Amino acid sequence: MDPINIRQLAERLNLSVSTVSKAFRNSSEINSATRERVLAMARELNYQPNPAAASLRTQRSKTLAVIIPAIDNTFFVQALKGIETVAREKGFHVLIYLSYDDHENEVLLTQSLQRGRIDGVLLSIADGGKDLGHLAELGAKGIPVVYFDRVYENEEYFQVTSDDHQSGFAATEHLIGLGCCRIAHLTSDRTLSIATRRRQGYLDALKKQGIEPDAALQLACSNDPEQSYQAIRALLEKEKPDAVFSSFEKLALLCYQACHDLSLAIPEAIKIISFSNLEIAPLLRPSLSTVRQAASEIGAAATSILIAQIEQKPLPASRQVTFAASLQIHASTVAPG
Amino acid sequence: MDPINIRQLAERLNLSVSTVSKAFRNSSEINSATRERVLAMARELNYQPNPAAASLRTQRSKTLAVIIPAIDNTFFVQALKGIETVAREKGFHVLIYLSYDDHENEVLLTQSLQRGRIDGVLLSIADGGKDLGHLAELGAKGIPVVYFDRVYENEEYFQVTSDDHQSGFAATEHLIGLGCCRIAHLTSDRTLSIATRRRQGYLDALKKQGIEPDAALQLACSNDPEQSYQAIRALLEKEKPDAVFSSFEKLALLCYQACHDLSLAIPEAIKIISFSNLEIAPLLRPSLSTVRQAASEIGAAATSILIAQIEQKPLPASRQVTFAASLQIHASTVAPG
DNA sequence: TTGAAAGCGTTACCAC
DNA sequence: GTGGTAACGCTTTCAA
Numbered sequence: 001m002d003p004i005n006i007r008q009l010a011e012r013l014n015l016s017v018s019t020v021s022k023a024f025r026n027s028s029e030i031n032s033a034t035r036e037r038v039l040a041m042a043r044e045l046n047y048q049p050n051p052a053a054a055s056l057r058t059q060r061s062k063t064l065a066v067i068i069p070a071i072d073n074t075f076f077v078q079a080l081k082g083i084e085t086v087a088r089e090k091g092f093h094v095l096i097y098l099s100y101d102d103h104e105n106e107v108l109l110t111q112s113l114q115r116g117r118i119d120g121v122l123l124s125i126a127d128g129g130k131d132l133g134h135l136a137e138l139g140a141k142g143i144p145v146v147y148f149d150r151v152y153e154n155e156e157y158f159q160v161t162s163d164d165h166q167s168g169f170a171a172t173e174h175l176i177g178l179g180c181c182r183i184a185h186l187t188s189d190r191t192l193s194i195a196t197r198r199r200q201g202y203l204d205a206l207k208k209q210g211i212e213p214d215a216a217l218q219l220a221c222s223n224d225p226e227q228s229y230q231a232i233r234a235l236l237e238k239e240k241p242d243a244v245f246s247s248f249e250k251l252a253l254l255c256y257q258a259c260h261d262l263s264l265a266i267p268e269a270i271k272i273i274s275f276s277n278l279e280i281a282p283l284l285r286p287s288l289s290t291v292r293q294a295a296s297e298i299g300a301a302a303t304s305i306l307i308a309q310i311e312q313k314p315l316p317a318s319r320q321v322t323f324a325a326s327l328q329i330h331a332s333t334v335a336p337g
Numbered sequence: 338m339d340p341i342n343i344r345q346l347a348e349r350l351n352l353s354v355s356t357v358s359k360a361f362r363n364s365s366e367i368n369s370a371t372r373e374r375v376l377a378m379a380r381e382l383n384y385q386p387n388p389a390a391a392s393l394r395t396q397r398s399k400t401l402a403v404i405i406p407a408i409d410n411t412f413f414v415q416a417l418k419g420i421e422t423v424a425r426e427k428g429f430h431v432l433i434y435l436s437y438d439d440h441e442n443e444v445l446l447t448q449s450l451q452r453g454r455i456d457g458v459l460l461s462i463a464d465g466g467k468d469l470g471h472l473a474e475l476g477a478k479g480i481p482v483v484y485f486d487r488v489y490e491n492e493e494y495f496q497v498t499s500d501d502h503q504s505g506f507a508a509t510e511h512l513i514g515l516g517c518c519r520i521a522h523l524t525s526d527r528t529l530s531i532a533t534r535r536r537q538g539y540l541d542a543l544k545k546q547g548i549e550p551d552a553a554l555q556l557a558c559s560n561d562p563e564q565s566y567q568a569i570r571a572l573l574e575k576e577k578p579d580a581v582f583s584s585f586e587k588l589a590l591l592c593y594q595a596c597h598d599l600s601l602a603i604p605e606a607i608k609i610i611s612f613s614n615l616e617i618a619p620l621l622r623p624s625l626s627t628v629r630q631a632a633s634e635i636g637a638a639a640t641s642i643l644i645a646q647i648e649q650k651p652l653p654a655s656r657q658v659t660f661a662a663s664l665q666i667h668a669s670t671v672a673p674g
Numbered sequence: 675t676t677g678a679a680a681g682c683g684t685t686a687c688c689a690c
Numbered sequence: 691g692t693g694g695t696a697a698c699g700c701t702t703t704c705a706a
Contacts, residue, residue, distance in 0.1 A: 003452050003478075005683055016693040021685060029691060051454045052398065053683030055389035056698045063432075071417060072616065077408050084435050093454070095400075096433045098421050115340050116699090117388045117430070141340075253617055278617075279409065283593055285622025342699055353677040358701060368675060390699035393682045453683090677706075683698105690693080 009047050013038060024049065055116065063093040064306060065118045067109055069101045069126045069150065073249065074277040075295045076124070079148065082299030083122060090307050092119075101189075101223050103127040107134045115141055120306045122299075125150040129191035144309040148302040149293075151193045158309070160302040160321045162293045164194050167325040168201025171245050171273050171291050174327060176209050178335050180243035180271060184217040184235060186251040188228075198247040198275065217241055221251055233258040236270070243333075246274035252288065271333040275325075286331035294323040346384050350375060361386065392453065400430045401643060402455045404446055406438045406463045406487065410586065411614040412632045413461070416485065419636030420459060427644050429456075438560050440464040444471045452478055457643045459636075462487040466528035481646040485639040486630075488530045495646070497639040497658045499630045501531050504662040505538025508582050508610050508628050511664060513546050515672050517580035517608060521554040521572060523588040525565075535584040535612065554578055558588055570595040573607070580670075583611035589625065608670040612662075623668035631660040 010020045015034065023030045023038035041047075055061045064087055068076045080096070087094045095118060099106040106126040111134065113121060121138065123145055135152050138145055145152075151159040175183050185202050187195045199218070206213050219235050221228035232255050235241070246252040252274030256266070264270050266286050273289040281288040301321055308315050347357045352371065360367045360375035378384075392398045401424055405413045417433070424431045432455060436443040443463040448471065450458060458475065460482055472489045475482055482489075488496040512520050522539050524532045536555070543550050556572050558565035569592050572578070583589040589611030593603070601607050603623050610626040618625040638658055645652050 006685095007683075017684085018686080018694075019692055022692085025685085031691060034691085048451045048453075050393070050683050051451055052389045052392035053453075053698090054685075056387070056393050056683080056700085057685045059698080061389065071408075071414050072411070074409070077414065080408060080433075081435065084433065088434075093432050094434075095430050096417075096421065097425075097431075098418065114385045114388055116390075253620055256620055280590055280615075280617075280621075283590055284617075284620060343701095344699075354700085355678075355702075356676055359676090362701085366675060371675085387699050390682090391701075393684085393699080394701045396682075675706105678704090680701105680703085682700090685696100685698090687696085688694090690691100 003050070004045050004047050006047070006049065009038075009042060009045060012045065013041050059116070060310075061093075061117060061119055062091055063095060063118050064120050064122060064303070065095045065097060065113055066122045067097045067099055067106065068124045069099050069106075071098060074279065075149065075249070075293055078277055078295030079124075079299030079302075082296035082301075083303045085296075086300045086303040086307070092303075092307060099126040101126050103130040110134045110138045113138065113143065115143055118143070119310045120144040120146070122302050122306060123147050123152070125152060125192065127189060127191070128193060128195070129189060144306060146302045146306040146309070148298055149194060153193055155319065158302070158305050158316075158319050158321065160298050160305065161194070161323070162298065162325040163322050164197035164325075165201040165204075167275070167291045167293075167327075168198035168245070168247065169205045170201075170327055171275075172202045172205035173209070174289075174329070174333060175243040175245060175271060175273060176205065176211070178243070178271060178333060181211060182214070182217060182239070182241045183211075183243045183245055184219065184239065184241035186219050186221060186232065186244060186246040186248065186255065186274075188221050188223065188248050188251065190220045195247055202245055214239075221254075225250070225254060229254045229258060233262065236262055236264065241270065243271040244273070246272070249274060249276035249278055252276060256284065256288070266332050267334050273327075273333050281328070282330055284332075289330045289333040290328045291325050292328050293325045298323055340387070341382050341384050343384070343386065346375075346379060346382060349382065350378050396453070397647075398430075398454060398456055399428055400432060400455050401457050401459060401640070402432045402434060402450055403459045404434045404436055404443065405461045406436050406443075408435060411616065412486065412586070412630055415614055415632030416461075416636030416639075419633035419638075420640045422633075423637045423640040423644070427640075429640075429644060436463040438463050440467040447471045447475050450475065450480065452480055455480070456647045457481040457483070459639050459643060460484050460489070462489060462529065464526060464528070465530060465532070466526060481643060483639045483643040483646070485635055486531060490530055492656065495639070495642050495653075495656050495658065497635050497642065498531070498660070499635065499662040500659050501534035501662075502538040502541075504612070504628045504630075504664075505535035505582070505584065506542045507538075507664055508612075509539045509542035510546070511626075511666070511670065512580040512582060512608060512610060513542065513548070515580070515608060515670060518548060519551070519554060519576070519578045520548075520580045520582055521556065521576065521578035523556050523558060523569065523581060523583040523585065523592065523611075525558050525560065525585050525588065527557045532584055539582055551576075558591075562587070562591060566591045566595060570599065573599055573601060578607065580608040581610070583609070586611060586613035586615055589613060593621065593625070603669050604671050610664075610670050618665070619667055621669075626667045626670040627665045628662050629665050630662045634660055 010017045023035045146158040148160040276290040347354045360372045483495040485497040613627040
């Protein structure tokens with residue numbers, strides 16, 4: 001019942017504490033017979049090493065922190081699954097912190113990250129428009145950090161992302177291919193790495209096809225859903241786009257709502273495609289065409305890299321690791337007729 | 338850059354280590370002037386106490402573990418938000434572990450939960466049909482555990498849930514009130530606490546209205562989506578229910594898919610209501626009527642109780658804490674005409 | 675009000 | 691191959 005410590009375990013075995021300790025970390029110094037004996041007794045007495053003591057001694061906690069802006073977002077949920085899986089495989093624990101898209105929160109969180117509690121951090125940025133000094137500070141503390149999705153665009157750090165520019169480009173080309181020429185673009189915080197890249201893909205696709213980008217068709221929404229809904233609705237009414245490319249899932253859903261409320265038929269009157277990892281996108285009526293990110297792979301890769309950094313193992317040659325996103329075409333962007 | 342320890346901090350202040358330590362835990366023994374001096378210097382030198390050392394000494398880690406069956410499930414996502422919020426308010430950290438609805442996983446996870454790494458556990462059960470000895474063991478280790486949603490039905494432990502029976506009853510009565518009399522019920526693992534309670538609510542509502550429960554209308558699905566889809570589809574074709582009450586969100590979505598594939602009009606030919614915290618339920622076509630649980634409140638309450646247990650603070654009088662779920666009526670259960 | 679010192683349970687160096 | 695022992699950085703009792 002009361003947790004037993006290594007000293008008591010050693011006494012029961014008539015061995016020294018150091019031998020037992022080595023047996024556990026299967027040091028080559030230890031006779032395999034004694035090792036078995038130690039392990040057997042440990043099981044019998046239900047011995048579990050105290051992580052705080054080990055951590056104090058080794059300066060390693062086998063714990064990672066994940067700081068993400070949101071969790072009611074399928075991308076982050078799936079990324080988290082990838083993170084948790086890889087972490088567990090490698091014997092790491094995962095602390096979760098939510099910044100709620102709020103820069104202040106993120107600053108507080110990174111500052112409270114004590115060296116010692118965690119060995120490394122996986123971070124997706126809350127707000128790219130603010131001073132990112134806290135991230136530099138984190139790095140300066142000597143804590144390894146791997147950024148994913150919404151990254152800190154700093155050559156010094158590993159950044160695991162989707163091919164956002166290319167995917168934005170492909171989504172826009174897809175719409176152009178369907179004959180659309182007034183293609184609206186929805187984004188949120190334009191300062192986010194992913195927002196600027198996706199938008200640039202949109203702009204480049206328009207340019208390639210000789211379509212002049214129209215500022216009136218480009219909307220940067222806030223984090224407030226009601227406000228965003230109104231803005232989107234106004235855009236639809238006033239500018240009468242024939243298609244919408246949304247860089248964010250939430251905005252696409254608001255756009256669906258607005259189209260419904262305005263009795264705009266999708267895809268007849270307006271086509272919609274959006275970055276989204278929503279699994280039930282096909283269940284929406286009409287089913288939503290999406291740009292789907294390799295979310296769990298991104299989470300998994302970021303975690304592998306972080307752990308490699310912690311354990312001083314070989315690392316990818318490039319600090320920029322990119323995963324292809326894929327176009328999932330559904331009813332919302334099918335050619336009429 | 339290198340983390341400074343309490344001893345160096347004390348030296349810089351010409352104070353003893355113990356004084357500094359006490360100043361931090363604002364002990365009444367310390368002069369408030371010295372306390373200020375200590376805090377100021379700590380800020381200046383960027384001192385952060387080493388959590389492993391503190392933890393080793395106090396046998397407290399200020400860390401909670403959350404073990405949940407899934408995270409691609411809006412209920413758990415929202416519960417997690419409640420958990421994270423309360424934990425952070427009270428200065429606790431949250432470790433997340435996913436059991437993926439798998440009993441073996443859960444056993445391994447609970448066994449690996451070393452006393453010392455965590456001060457307490459929040460747990461929602463993976464599979465109620467299996468031997469729950471590992472949960473008894475967890476309790477025997479002296480680690481406080483609070484169960485939520487899918488609970489361990491054991492008087493000894495705190496259990497935070499929805500009023501599942503009553504909500505199952507209300508959902509069924511709602512369908513009966515619309516004139517339905519062949520009401521199918523979808524559930525998954527029947528051994529889960531919530532599954533049996535919701536189903537019992539269904540049965541009791543039928544009984545109250547003098548409807549004989551029909552075993553052919555009750556389906557217990559597996560965790561395999563394809564298999565579940567086929568079973569649901571077969572049920573719809575063969576039994577021709579005029580309504581479906583689903584105890585689980587995933588099954589309702591599969592049922593939507595099946596209705597669509599069978600060209601069964603919702604709600605004209607068949608009405609559907611389901612337990613679900615899906616925020617975009619209104620965006621489905623037709624919008625889905627749901628039994629919505631107070632997910633984040635449940636997570637928050639479970640966390641508060643767990644922390645109260647850890648800190649030996651006053652606890653709720655009853656070990657059973659229940660939150661009302663609410664019926665959200667949408668198009669999928671509207672009377673025809 | 676402040677300080678000295680004994681642990682907390684490990685690991686890792688060094689001796690045997 | 692095994693054992694003794696000094697840290698790791700903090701909290702807390704006890705003494706001053």
